[in-house]
Amino acid sequence: MISSLYEKYALPKILDCCCSTKPVNYQRNKIVPLAKGKVLEIGIGSGLNMPYYTGSTVEKIIGLDPSEELNEIALKKAKDTKLNIDFILNGAEEISLPNNSIDTVLVTYTLCTIPQVSEALNEMKRVLKDDGMFLFCEHGIAPDKNIVNWQNRINPLWGKLFGGCNINRDIPKIIQQSGLKINKLEQMYLPSTPKIVGYNYWGMATL
Numbered sequence: 001m002i003s004s005l006y007e008k009y010a011l012p013k014i015l016d017c018c019c020s021t022k023p024v025n026y027q028r029n030k031i032v033p034l035a036k037g038k039v040l041e042i043g044i045g046s047g048l049n050m051p052y053y054t055g056s057t058v059e060k061i062i063g064l065d066p067s068e069e070l071n072e073i074a075l076k077k078a079k080d081t082k083l084n085i086d087f088i089l090n091g092a093e094e095i096s097l098p099n100n101s102i103d104t105v106l107v108t109y110t111l112c113t114i115p116q117v118s119e120a121l122n123e124m125k126r127v128l129k130d131d132g133m134f135l136f137c138e139h140g141i142a143p144d145k146n147i148v149n150w151q152n153r154i155n156p157l158w159g160k161l162f163g164g165c166n167i168n169r170d171i172p173k174i175i176q177q178s179g180l181k182i183n184k185l186e187q188m189y190l191p192s193t194p195k196i197v198g199y200n201y202w203g204m205a206t207l
């Protein structure tokens with residue numbers, strides 16, 4: 001009862017706030033403006049990436065997310081933009097779009113949370129055009145053993161508090177295991193961010 005009230009009323013606002021710190025928004029600006037054509041944003045959440053799309057290169061955005069509460073926030077934000085944006089209320093493990101129909105799949109701070117992440121990546125690959133781009137910006141496993149130990153210790157509690165988020169996923173490995181080829185990968189600890197959640201991976205992959 002308390003946990004479902006927390007997930008319905010508090011969690012959406014907590015996620016919206018925690019995912020919009022200055023260092024995180026700085027990261028968004030490195031990756032979102034690269035999106036072009038028909039874009040599928042996986043786990044669009046409350047729509048925090050919307051200000052970083054450059055309208056001229058983006059023809060249409062399809063924002064997918066299973067959370068009704070976050071979708072309500074995103075819908076309100078979408079009305080204040082000029083973006084051509086539609087929403088799909090579903091998990092990425094099953095994407096109701098045709099094969100080979102998307103120019104850019106964009107995923108930010110969401111591969112940490114998707115429960116069946118390899119199924120979801122298979123779906124992203126299925127809908128991506130042969131010459132399409134997979135753009136990612138995610139937090140994940142740190143390079144330092146002592147930080148990893150803390151990530152592993154805290155992960156079970158963290159997941160309960162933050163909607164199933166895992167702080168210890170090996171993001172590049174998960175992407176590579178899906179069969180996507182990573183062409184560009186950058187990584188660092190974000191400034192002013194606790195190291196257990198602040199190790200960021202961002203870049204681009206193709207089929």
Ligand SMILES: C[S@@+](CC[C@H](N)C(=O)[O-])C[C@H]1O[C@@H](n2cnc3c(N)ncnc32)[C@H](O)[C@@H]1O
Pocket residue numbers: 015019042043044045046047048049064065066067070090091092093107108109110113114115116120163165
């Ligand atoms: C930490 S939030 C990040 C939201 C947004 N991508 C951003 O950058 O601010 C994680 C998001 O993953 C979404 N999510 C959870 N399960 C998912 C699934 N199976 N498929 C796609 N998204 C999912 C949540 O609803 C939430 O919006």
